[in-house]
Amino acid sequence: xxxxxxxxxxxxxxxxxxxxxxxxxxxxxxxxxxxxxxxxxxxxxxxxxxxxxxxxxxxxxxxxxxxxxxxxxxxxxxxxxxxxxxxxxxxxxxxxxxxxxxxxxxxxxxxxxxxxxxxxxxxxxxxxxxxxxxxxxxxxxxxxxxxxxxxxxxxxxxxxxxxxxxxxxxxxxxxxxxxxxxxxxxxxxxxxxxxxxxxxxxxxxx
Numbered sequence: 696x697x698x699x700x701x702x703x704x705x706x707x708x709x710x711x712x713x714x715x716x717x718x719x720x721x722x723x724x725x726x727x728x729x730x731x732x733x734x735x736x737x738x739x740x741x742x743x744x745x746x747x748x749x750x751x752x753x754x755x756x757x758x759x760x761x762x763x764x765x766x767x768x769x770x771x772x773x774x775x776x777x778x779x780x781x782x783x784x785x786x787x788x789x790x791x792x793x794x795x796x797x798x799x800x801x802x803x804x805x806x807x808x809x810x811x812x813x814x815x816x817x818x819x820x821x822x823x824x825x826x827x828x829x830x831x832x833x834x835x836x837x838x839x840x841x842x843x844x845x846x847x848x849x850x851x852x853x854x855x856x857x858x859x860x861x862x863x864x865x866x867x868x869x870x871x872x873x874x875x876x877x878x879x880x881x882x883x884x885x886x887x888x889x890x891x892x893x894x895x896x897x898x899x900x901x
Contacts, residue, residue: 701898703854703857703861705776705891705895706854706858706886707857707858707861708861708887708891709813709862709891710858710862710865710889711861711862711864711865711868711887712813712865712884712887712888713730713810713813713865714861714862714863714864714865714866714867714868715865715866715872715883715884715887716729716730716787716806716809716810716865716869716870716881716884717729717730717731717810717865717866717869718734718736718865718866718867718869718870718873719804719806719869719870719872719873719878719880719884720806720807721880722869722870722873722874723803723873723877723878724753724757724803726738727750727753727754727757727759729757729761729803729806729807729810730761730807730810730811730813732757732758732762735754735757735758736754736758738750738754739751739754739755741759742754744790754812755805758850760807760808761803761807761808761810761811762810763808763810763811764807764810764811764812765811765814765815766807766811766814776895776899777893777895777896778893779812779813779815779891779894780888780891780892780895781889781892782812783809783812783813783888783892784885784886784888784889784891784892786799786805786806786808786809787805787806787809787885787888788882788885788889789802789805789883790803790805790806790809790881790885791878791879791881791882791885793805794878794879794881795879799878802878802881806881809888826892830868835852835855836852836855836856836859837852837854837867838854839851839878840852859892869884
């Protein structure tokens with residue numbers, strides 16, 4: 696999946712976007728996530744144990760929406776990535792518009808659907824590359840670093856470390872954007888997703 700410089704760059708760009716959007720969602724929702732469902736699952740369990748039904752319902756709703764966004768039919772079309780990125784850009788644009796119109800709940804729902812959809816960009820039969828969470832990338836990086844120290848490929852770990860760094864950079868930018876203009880910062884994420892869609896379309900055409 697990360698077997699070419701083109702795929703590495705696109706994956707890192709999308710992970711920056713995921714970190715950016717997730718930081719905005721985290722701040723807006725007061726500790727819940729729009730793309731990190733492991734964290735929401737933990738919050739769900741803790742809330743259920745404490746009898747905090749409101750937070751439990753919120754966490755459960757986010758998980759269901761994210762899963763719905765991930766329900767993308769497998770396709771081998773070479774135009775698949777540009778279309779998925781365009782749909783993601785449209786969802787983020789819808790979110791920004793809903794926030795402007797005073798509909799924050801719908802705005803958050805559109806963000807979560809977009810983040811679920813993003814993970815289908817590198818989806819293949821039997822699995823895919825998760826772009827909105829990097830635990831797997833860190834585990835893989837550790838394994839590849841250990842392999843490099845024992846005679847394996849010296850830089851095979853680098854793409855996975857770059858994914859982690861991309862998420863952190865995106866989160867920093869998202870937090871700054873949210874402090875500046877609140878949920879309206881999603882407009883920048885929508886523009887970035889649209890630009891990535893155009894770039895992917897040009898690459899596929901060539």
